[in-house]
Amino acid sequence: MRRRRGSRRNRAALAAGLALLLASCAGLATRAEEAILTLAVDPAVLEVAPGGKVEARVVVRNSSPYAADDVEFLFAGPGALTLDRAPDSVKVLDAFGTTSVRFALRAADGAADGEITARFEVIYTYCIGDLCFQILEDVPLTVRVGALVPSSVAAGADVEGPPAEPSASVWPWAVFAAAALLSLAAAIVRTDGRARVALSSALGVAALAALGLGVWLGQHTQAQAVGAVLCTSCVGIEVAETGTPRLSSAQAATVDRLDRPIDLLVFYAPWCRSCPYAEAMVELIASRNPLVSYRFVNADVERDLAIAHGVTRGGRTVVPAVVRLDTGEVVFGAEDLARRLLGLLTGEEP
Amino acid sequence: MNLTRGRRLSQAAGIVFGLFGVTGIGMTHILFPGLHCYACPWAITVCPIGLVQNLVIYGTVPFFWIGAMIAYGLLAARGFCGWFCPFGTVNDLLAFRKVRIRERLSYTKFVVLLATLVGAWALTDTIFCKLCPAASLEASLPYLFLGVAKVNTPFLLHMATLGIALVGMVLVARFWCRYLCPMGAVLALFNRVSLLHLEWDQASCTACQACAKACPMGLDPRLEHDGHNCIKCGACTVPCAPNSLNLRLGRRRTR
Numbered sequence: 001m002r003r004r005r006g007s008r009r010n011r012a013a014l015a016a017g018l019a020l021l022l023a024s025c026a027g028l029a030t031r032a033e034e035a036i037l038t039l040a041v042d043p044a045v046l047e048v049a050p051g052g053k054v055e056a057r058v059v060v061r062n063s064s065p066y067a068a069d070d071v072e073f074l075f076a077g078p079g080a081l082t083l084d085r086a087p088d089s090v091k092v093l094d095a096f097g098t099t100s101v102r103f104a105l106r107a108a109d110g111a112a113d114g115e116i117t118a119r120f121e122v123i124y125t126y127c128i129g130d131l132c133f134q135i136l137e138d139v140p141l142t143v144r145v146g147a148l149v150p151s152s153v154a155a156g157a158d159v160e161g162p163p164a165e166p167s168a169s170v171w172p173w174a175v176f177a178a179a180a181l182l183s184l185a186a187a188i189v190r191t192d193g194r195a196r197v198a199l200s201s202a203l204g205v206a207a208l209a210a211l212g213l214g215v216w217l218g219q220h221t222q223a224q225a226v227g228a229v230l231c232t233s234c235v236g237i238e239v240a241e242t243g244t245p246r247l248s249s250a251q252a253a254t255v256d257r258l259d260r261p262i263d264l265l266v267f268y269a270p271w272c273r274s275c276p277y278a279e280a281m282v283e284l285i286a287s288r289n290p291l292v293s294y295r296f297v298n299a300d301v302e303r304d305l306a307i308a309h310g311v312t313r314g315g316r317t318v319v320p321a322v323v324r325l326d327t328g329e330v331v332f333g334a335e336d337l338a339r340r341l342l343g344l345l346t347g348e349e350p
Numbered sequence: 351m352n353l354t355r356g357r358r359l360s361q362a363a364g365i366v367f368g369l370f371g372v373t374g375i376g377m378t379h380i381l382f383p384g385l386h387c388y389a390c391p392w393a394i395t396v397c398p399i400g401l402v403q404n405l406v407i408y409g410t411v412p413f414f415w416i417g418a419m420i421a422y423g424l425l426a427a428r429g430f431c432g433w434f435c436p437f438g439t440v441n442d443l444l445a446f447r448k449v450r451i452r453e454r455l456s457y458t459k460f461v462v463l464l465a466t467l468v469g470a471w472a473l474t475d476t477i478f479c480k481l482c483p484a485a486s487l488e489a490s491l492p493y494l495f496l497g498v499a500k501v502n503t504p505f506l507l508h509m510a511t512l513g514i515a516l517v518g519m520v521l522v523a524r525f526w527c528r529y530l531c532p533m534g535a536v537l538a539l540f541n542r543v544s545l546l547h548l549e550w551d552q553a554s555c556t557a558c559q560a561c562a563k564a565c566p567m568g569l570d571p572r573l574e575h576d577g578h579n580c581i582k583c584g585a586c587t588v589p590c591a592p593n594s595l596n597l598r599l600g601r602r603r604t605r
Contacts, residue, residue, distance in 0.1 A: 096410075176416060179416045183420060186539055186540050191543075207418075210414070211413070211414060217413065219412070224378065226404050227388035230389050234476055315374070315392055
């Protein structure tokens with residue numbers, strides 16, 4: 001009797017392991033049907049006055065385990081809208097990577113009030129081993145003309161947190177739940193002898209399946225990226241700054257008085273909550289004084305550049321970080337950023 | 351080499367592995383089998399608790415994470431707390447008062463784990479990292495000296511949680527490991543099935559209670575060595591005169 005009960009337990013544990021493997025396969029199949037690049041315009045509706053300019057960004061997320069190469073954006077819209085700043089092409093977007101490209105649209109002086117639709121045609125190359133595809137996708141743009149909005153709005157200034165992720169399908173979560181339940185069973189079920197061996201074996205199969213699936217999906221790289229680039233608000237070095245950047249009148253006057261060209265590098269990471277604020281603050285300063293120029297650098301992609309400019313402390317790259325190129329000075333974080341950036345720009349103690 | 355010396359060497363290896371970034375090799379893909387902050391300037395491994403919060407925020411199904419956790423669980427489970435975890439070693443160094451564990455209170459670590467995951471999902475933020483005393487010790491303090499961190503509210507909050515944890519450790523041996531560690535909660539799930547395990551031979555046991563007095567987790571190892579609180583450190587095996595308790599690596603014998 002005891003023997004038969006043990007045998008039933010063994011069969012149940014092995015069945016659980018097999019079910020997990022099957023569910024993993026189903027999860028992979030579901031994964032294959034998902035879009036490669038997810039494209040979203042931020043903000044979703046662009047508001048611009050006739051003759052005015054509006055800035056925005058396209059958030060591009062690679063939801064596949066392979067890189068997307070040479071992502072190009074071609075504007076297609078009616079004559080009432082022209083592209084004031086074309087989005088930069090993205091050379092490589094790593095597996096599961098997210099990036100954003102900025103652009104600006106200008107409405108014609110005589111543009112009639114109302115809603116105009118336009119679009120970006122997005123072309124990119126996607127390779128799995130030696131097999132490459134060229135893929136074309138559309139990103140629709142909704143532009144509302146006539147609203148009384150400022151002629152230039154810094155994109156991202158009011159964006160809270162990282163761009164929203166597309167919702168995952170149910171199957172991968174089912175696989176995760178099965179593995180979690182099996183782990184829970186190991187904790188709760190009192191097993192002995194062969195039943196314990198069977199449960200351990202099922203857990204071993206689950207561990208190998210989950211690790212293999214994780215590596216295949218590039219999650220080990222994702223883990224490394226999260227660990228390699230540290231955002232200051234992520235572990236409580238400072239509070240996340242997500243408001244709209246502002247300069248006091250005295251600070252604005254200081255920016256206006258800058259009389260020498262200054263080049264800045266702004267290091268960010270897609271998952272950094274304070275980075276949009278730091279980016280928008282630098283844009284705000286640069287919009288007041290054309291002698292200030294800047295470039296945004298994805299620290300996760302250009303790690304060598306981060307190391308070269310001292311944005312890496314110990315072994316960690318810390319973002320957001322603003323580097324003044326001629327002096328090599330660095331300002332980390334977003335807390336009290338306006339005051340500290342002015343110190344960086346003027347060379348005086350902030 | 352006796353067990354205590356072997357464990358001290360293993361704990362030293364855990365610290366060296368945790369701080370191996372001083373060699374300049376940078377972050378690897380490895381998840382640390384313990385509570386060790388990936389924000390530590392010299393970390394080369396990813397903190398599982400920090401990572402899983404990020405994955406919950408991104409909506410990523412954490413296959414790699416759960417695979418690694420099960421693998422660590424099958425190998426040694428909470429043995430990593432006793433033999434390898436650097437923050438566990440801090441607990442160990444302050445383990446003066448080996449008082450009896452409060453069994454019900456020890457489930458708090460599972461509540462902390464659940465709250466960490468729910469907090470990440472509900473608030474889309476790594477809330478636990480902002481309170482974690484290991485991060486206080488391994489990230490906040492080093493970054494203060496590296497000129498990145500400032501003495502601000504988050505820093506003071508970190509120092510407060512570190513202070514509370516340290517006082518707790520002095521008053522109750524392995525306070526953090528007993529009651530609050532979410533990483534200990536993850537590894538505890540596998541305590542019954544891990545290859546590293548304690549064996550008790552009831553026949554030779556004289557019930558002298560020397561093992562219970564030596565246990566830093568405040569357990570009675572004879573009866574609780576398979577439960578979620580045992581960190582498989584083997585401290586109980588040292589004073590056991592009849593050799594009734596033994597730490598083994600391998601297949602468990604059927605009782």
